[in-house]
Amino acid sequence: MSKNSLSSRDVFTSRLGVIAAAAGSAVGLGNIWKFPYITGVYGGAAFLFVYLGFIALIGLPIMLSEFTIGRKSKSNAFGAFKKLAPGSPWKFVGMLGVAAAFMILSFYGVVAGWSIDYIIKSVTDSFASKSPDELDSMFTQFIEQPGLPIVYQLSFMLMTMAIVIIGVKDGIEKYAKILMPILILIILVLDVRAITLDGAKEGLNFLFHPDFSKLTGEGVLSALGHAFFSLSLGMGTLITYGSYIGNQNNLAKTALQVTVADTLIAILAGVAIFPAVFAFGIEPSSGPGLVFITLPNVFQQMPGGFFFSILFFLLLTVAALTSSISILEVVVAYFREELKIKRKLATILATAMIAIVGVFCSLSMGLLKENTLFGLNFFDLLDWISANMLLPLGGLFISLFIGWYWGREKIEEELAKGAGVVSWLLSVFIFLVKFIAPGAIAIVFLHGLGVFNFG
Numbered sequence: 001m002s003k004n005s006l007s008s009r010d011v012f013t014s015r016l017g018v019i020a021a022a023a024g025s026a027v028g029l030g031n032i033w034k035f036p037y038i039t040g041v042y043g044g045a046a047f048l049f050v051y052l053g054f055i056a057l058i059g060l061p062i063m064l065s066e067f068t069i070g071r072k073s074k075s076n077a078f079g080a081f082k083k084l085a086p087g088s089p090w091k092f093v094g095m096l097g098v099a100a101a102f103m104i105l106s107f108y109g110v111v112a113g114w115s116i117d118y119i120i121k122s123v124t125d126s127f128a129s130k131s132p133d134e135l136d137s138m139f140t141q142f143i144e145q146p147g148l149p150i151v152y153q154l155s156f157m158l159m160t161m162a163i164v165i166i167g168v169k170d171g172i173e174k175y176a177k178i179l180m181p182i183l184i185l186i187i188l189v190l191d192v193r194a195i196t197l198d199g200a201k202e203g204l205n206f207l208f209h210p211d212f213s214k215l216t217g218e219g220v221l222s223a224l225g226h227a228f229f230s231l232s233l234g235m236g237t238l239i240t241y242g243s244y245i246g247n248q249n250n251l252a253k254t255a256l257q258v259t260v261a262d263t264l265i266a267i268l269a270g271v272a273i274f275p276a277v278f279a280f281g282i283e284p285s286s287g288p289g290l291v292f293i294t295l296p297n298v299f300q301q302m303p304g305g306f307f308f309s310i311l312f313f314l315l316l317t318v319a320a321l322t323s324s325i326s327i328l329e330v331v332v333a334y335f336r337e338e339l340k341i342k343r344k345l346a347t348i349l350a351t352a353m354i355a356i357v358g359v360f361c362s363l364s365m366g367l368l369k370e371n372t373l374f375g376l377n378f379f380d381l382l383d384w385i386s387a388n389m390l391l392p393l394g395g396l397f398i399s400l401f402i403g404w405y406w407g408r409e410k411i412e413e414e415l416a417k418g419a420g421v422v423s424w425l426l427s428v429f430i431f432l433v434k435f436i437a438p439g440a441i442a443i444v445f446l447h448g449l450g451v452f453n454f455g
């Protein structure tokens with residue numbers, strides 16, 4: 001990405017830069033922390049298969065739609081709709097995205113803070129000779145504290161803020177290109193260790209042998225929500241990034257590569273975790289602590305575990321950072337445009353507001369855990385509303401915008417820049433964004449919310 005961070009006139013300087021930034025946004029805590037834990041909660045393989053279906057039929061076409069809208073409009077999420085559909089209510093889709101970004105980053109920063117604490121726990125060899133139960137209570141006791149998790153959450157938010165102010169070209173983006181492949185390598189090493197554990201087979205069965213009778217409406221809605229969350233869709237992040245992509249880029253190819261990379265990393269994380277979950281007798285549905293409890297057990301049982309655990313949590317934090325900057329950017333771009341304030345002030349303001357909400361997310365793990373709504377604490381509530389409602393809703397409107405408002409001619413014109421358009425592939429894409437994506441989202445949405453039931 002060129003000078004001065006993500007200002008609207010920036011252009012990605014290379015194809016690799018585009019991939020690094022978009023994949024950097026997509027690959028994050030969603031893949032390594034959230035995917036395994038919700039797969040565990042919703043029963044394993046059946047959830048995974050539904051998730052994969054949503055990725056292919058809804059996620060990929062919507063990612064391409066976001067890139068297309070972004071590159072054509074050369075604007076942020078809100079401005080893009082204003083520019084492409086002047087005087088219409090489409091711009092509210094951009095506002096929906098800003099609300100989602102605000103909520104997501106609030107709890108995202110908390111989990112990233114946990115990861116920072118686990119770097120320190122790794123360096124001080126705190127996992128050594130602890131039983132699975134002890135590692136479980138180590139995690140619970142930590143997140144329930146009112147002090148330290150907030151310190152780490154705020155530190156993470158400060159890092160995110162600094163990068164968005166200073167710029168990403170010489171900082172995070174340069175390092176992301178080197179660090180992301182190392183993260184994948186470590187996950188592969190963990191995979192090997194996990195699948196050679198005694199009892200690993202049960203974990204692999206859990207992840208890959210579906211029992212569709214376990215699937216619930218809520219599970220299907222979560223699979224849809226997570227497809228959006230994991231691919232960074234539905235709130236205009238990839239519209240914003242799309243606006244920095246040059247005309248020579250083949251958008252369809254880029255979308256496919258980012259989607260495949262993101263999905264593979266989630267599956268590899270699942271393969272690292274579930275065999276170990278079963279081998280160490282951890283409950284697969286134990287929730288947000290799954291990765292933080294399971295992996296320390298694995299590190300303990302492998303040569304070089306001390307070294308690998310430091311590197312793993314360090315890279316998890318970096319992966320979180322390349323995602324969090326993309327989330328913050330959505331809010332910052334909106335503040336700049338709507339409040340007409342400078343990038344620096346917009347970033348400080350957005351960070352401060354999000355960090356304060358984040359403090360309450362952190363406190364809802366301990367001090368405020370009795371304060372629930374619909375049985376969810378504040379952290380889970382923000383996660384649920386943003387991922388399961390706002391992102392699919394944003395996706396619904398984005399697909400309607402591209403499929404019905406824009407139409408074939410304009411889509412073809414934009415996609416033809418930097419690529420030869422294959423007519424039948426274009427037809428498939430248009431069919432997906434026009435009918436399948438909005439239809440499926442509407443059905444899953446209403447069903448998951450219990451508005452109607454298939455029985």
Ligand code: PFF
Nearest residue numbers: 026028029030229230232237
């Ligand atoms: N995709 C990121 C992850 O999987 O961790 C999270 C995220 C980033 C969600 C950007 C939404 C977004 F717009």
